[in-house]
Amino acid sequence: MKRVGIVAACAMALASTLAACAGEGPSGGQAGSTTEKLVEEAKANTEAALAGTDRPLPKGGPRAQSGKTVWAIACTTQGAGCLLPAEGFLEAAKKLGWTGKLIDGKADPGVYNSQLRAAAAASVDAVALFGVDCSAVKGSIEAIQRDGVKVIGSNALDCDDDYSGGGKPLFDAYLPWGEDLISYNDYLSTVVGPTIANWVIAKTAGKAEIIQMRQDDSATLRLIGESQEKRLGECGGCTVHKVSYTGADLLGGKLQAKASAALQKYPNASVVMVPTDAAITLGVGAAAGQARAAGRKDLLLVGNEGVPSSIKLLRDGTQSYAIGRPLTWTGWATADALNRLFAGEKPVDPGIGVGSMDAGHLPTTDVYDGNPKSSGYQANYASSWGVG
Numbered sequence: 001m002k003r004v005g006i007v008a009a010c011a012m013a014l015a016s017t018l019a020a021c022a023g024e025g026p027s028g029g030q031a032g033s034t035t036e037k038l039v040e041e042a043k044a045n046t047e048a049a050l051a052g053t054d055r056p057l058p059k060g061g062p063r064a065q066s067g068k069t070v071w072a073i074a075c076t077t078q079g080a081g082c083l084l085p086a087e088g089f090l091e092a093a094k095k096l097g098w099t100g101k102l103i104d105g106k107a108d109p110g111v112y113n114s115q116l117r118a119a120a121a122a123s124v125d126a127v128a129l130f131g132v133d134c135s136a137v138k139g140s141i142e143a144i145q146r147d148g149v150k151v152i153g154s155n156a157l158d159c160d161d162d163y164s165g166g167g168k169p170l171f172d173a174y175l176p177w178g179e180d181l182i183s184y185n186d187y188l189s190t191v192v193g194p195t196i197a198n199w200v201i202a203k204t205a206g207k208a209e210i211i212q213m214r215q216d217d218s219a220t221l222r223l224i225g226e227s228q229e230k231r232l233g234e235c236g237g238c239t240v241h242k243v244s245y246t247g248a249d250l251l252g253g254k255l256q257a258k259a260s261a262a263l264q265k266y267p268n269a270s271v272v273m274v275p276t277d278a279a280i281t282l283g284v285g286a287a288a289g290q291a292r293a294a295g296r297k298d299l300l301l302v303g304n305e306g307v308p309s310s311i312k313l314l315r316d317g318t319q320s321y322a323i324g325r326p327l328t329w330t331g332w333a334t335a336d337a338l339n340r341l342f343a344g345e346k347p348v349d350p351g352i353g354v355g356s357m358d359a360g361h362l363p364t365t366d367v368y369d370g371n372p373k374s375s376g377y378q379a380n381y382a383s384s385w386g387v388g
Helices: 005-011 017-021 036-051 080-098 111-123 138-146 184-201 219-232 247-251 255-265 278-292 307-316 327-342 378-384
Strands: 069-074 099-104 126-130 151-154 208-214 239-243 271-273 300-302
Touching: 036 151, 069 080, 069 111, 080 099, 080 327, 080 378, 099 208, 111 126, 111 138, 126 300, 126 307, 126 327, 126 378, 138 151, 138 239, 138 255, 151 327, 184 208, 184 219, 184 271, 184 300, 208 255, 208 278, 219 239, 247 278, 271 278, 278 300, 278 307
Parallel strands: 069 099, 069 126, 126 151, 208 239, 208 271, 271 300
Antiparallel strands: none
């Protein structure tokens, strides 16, 4: 997997993400006093993200490598952040002349592994992993690759990420991010996590007591949480309280109680952050609503992807912020990357950026799928594939 230096990654990210690459400070505002420069950097980063950071769509590419059979494994169909890219991938697969199948991973590594091996038994040509990190399925990936099955990662960390032990990369291809084709690891740590944290710093003028909900049993969500914490650690006026939960808590109905307990334990907290929007719809949103009803009317609830359910919550004031990631487009871009792999070519920059949302910047539609400059991506891909 291609890596880039921190300076290059920051230059790619957003207009002012140099702030996201400064020296690491511990949680709890111990990195020193908040400076006017820090807040101004956070505001500049936030303004760029709110304006949208999509880049030009790719031009040209190989014709459709038709006749393939592909499976899409979504980490869970209960989370739009996993489901929407998988569904977009299968829409694109149909356009490419492929036979596709959606698999619900049920947020269970046992299901991920059994379905990967089932794909090999079914003699599929490739499997696309959406929100399924390599570390959870390492042995199964190695096994099915020996049977000739290609594996592409999308919104998923490869096995060489530092948060899973830093092993050997196994994906045959991955969806690249940015003009420098950085990995998902770098994208999360230099764009997603810091951009969310910058909104909090800018919104609170660098003075916030934060409950940071952390799902560290997922390598991806752990990386988001740690990169948020790193940026917030530079904010001398910010205090961070980490509250852990698991994937089983998320899908087992235990998240609301955990969030409510944290809000009671930290009565002066002004911000609640989650690493995935699914955590809001599956419990944290209800807990925040109860706290507001009890008097904490200014409590901010900060999410991640900007999925359709969160757009509704942003409009009614339940959720305060989402970074805005075009999930259906991500699926189409993954299909293009896989088509290039089938044709013996390397994936290219899809042009995907972010489009942050808050009360003053609400989307005009019920689904966020890119900025105006990226409209028509489906037709662009169809034309390059020769199927438009």
